[in-house]
Amino acid sequence: MKFRAKIIDVGCLNHFTRVVNTVSRLTKACVLRLTCDHLYFVLSGRVASGGVSMWCELSQGNFFDEFQLEGVSADANEIFLEVAPENLSRALKTAQNAKSVKIKLTKKSCPCLTLAAELPSLSSVSRVVTHDIPVDVIPRRLWHDFREPQMPDFDVSIYLPPLKTMKSVVDRMKNLSNYLVLEANLNGEMNLKIDTDLVSVTTHFKELGNPPWGDDGSQSSSPAHRDPDLMAEARVEIRKLQQFLTGQQVNPSRAMCNIVDRRILHLIFLHEDVSLQYFIPAVV
């Protein structure tokens, strides 16, 4: 198993750092899946994570100038590592003005991802800062836990309102209730609702637009048959939604959510070279 990669471009480095920062705000530990073309940060929905799952996909070529991978075996040319994204975040933090950043899979007292940044210095010799981030190699027999999640059969798909607005609404609602209902219809309308003994608050968003999932979305029944005014809803823990909205460092070019009525809230953020999917289970 071998992995070596290098980033030279400062813009790529900043972008990669922002993605890692976003992931580190969503979870303390996740799986980093490395293939020849992509990197994935995966959190599989387990009780421990409160049932949320995350799939963040990066196209390697858009970030790294050099990327060499030798996976577990020829027919399984991938590497799965369990890592604390916060460590990666910390290592990248002070390397933002580096001339180059190299990442390697190494073995110190335990398997590590070693990040070495060459920094500008006052002399002819560069400063080198090296971080050894401990990782766990995930054996092949467990890889199936970290497959790409299937696109659920959603009832409604809708673009999100401006994230900043949505975040401030959710932040305020969090003060009043632990749970929030997100409902939306195919008419571009979305409501965020809380309902407690003392107070009910609803924020209405209109004209958001609905993504045109055609034949390439794995949607079996055509959404066109659905009554456009009919709301699909998911009641979720506000904390989880807030955590997702707060962590965002990358401004997505497209932000949308798919709702499986009373089952799942599936948030999708798309950027040119990064996609982030976050699944929040609905509660009763």
Added chain:
Amino acid sequence: MDCVATGGNVKVLAKAIHSLSRIGEELYLESVEDGLALRSVNSSRSAFACFLLSPLFFQKYQAPSDQSFRCKMPIKSIQAVFKSLASLDRSVEKCRIQLDSEKNRLTITLHCKHGLLKTHNLSFQDCESLQAVFDKESCANVLQAQPRLMVDTVLHFPPSLEEVNLSVTSDRVWLRNHVEDDADSLRAMMTELCLSSEEFDHFAVGTQTSVTFCLKELRGLLVFADSSGLPVSMYFDEPGSPVILSVTDSVLEANFVLATLSEDSHPKKNHVNSDTKHPDTEQPPDDFMSDDMDSFLIAMETSELPGPSHVPTSPPPPTNNRKHSFIEDEALAEGPPNKKFCSLFFSSVLPTPSQLPNQTMQSQEVLASDSEDENQTETS
């Protein structure tokens, strides 16, 4: 005692105090003919700092009539006087520190713009002189760098990082986070920064060395140096000997002395007085290396030394028990019991001038730290 600082020096004074607050809870103030000394030490006696402000630092400097005055006070109370650096800059023109010997108060008056006078009366406690014994000249390794280099270096380590390891060879310097050798440490993230000797203003490495010390306490000095723009000098020797960081200009000298991890598992006896080692007075090593804090307290109560048990060290009776007492000091250091830092040598011995050429207050008798017992007469 009466001294007046004006203009930018008021802010420097304030910064010195803030720096010292990163070390210990109390400020030791001493006014002698040579200048005003501000000192602090941490509770485990592994970090000591001293700012010596010469009379030229002040617009007016009048030493106390009986040659010296010393006191200590909670550092928070004097920090409150110099709370906001920005407002000091903007509005304070002059700062006057006077001893009101009648009322036993230290009066600090800030003369601000528009004729505004802010007067603070601080009560203080008498104390013994606090002076760590160290000798910069005898250190085998000396590095000097612009403060920016040091600040940038330290940035790579998390603010919570306690201990850092500094290693030098003839042309390179490595700074690494230090992790205790235990099961948890195998999973800790390790960070290492490598600098070339060319980045330093002065690089004199006598022998390849590696020392480990506490980074947190150092940050106070770095902030001070960075704002003053003065280069920082580092003096260090082998593991176990303290590392000294120093910032100097014509009117001010700051020394931060930090204990370093010794290589053996037992606290190394200080080199300065190695001839006074008494193997039989050394307490059974297990007591002091165990995690049980009680064993420290028990040891103190059975010691010959007077003093309240919450003070880790007490000044010894002036003559006979000197050697015994500082060994006690070292062994009784507070703090995480399994730390292998040796306490700095707080001498209870009056040094001969030849032993300690670098000590700034030549005329000062050095004693172990102050006593909480105010009835103790001051030896001068």
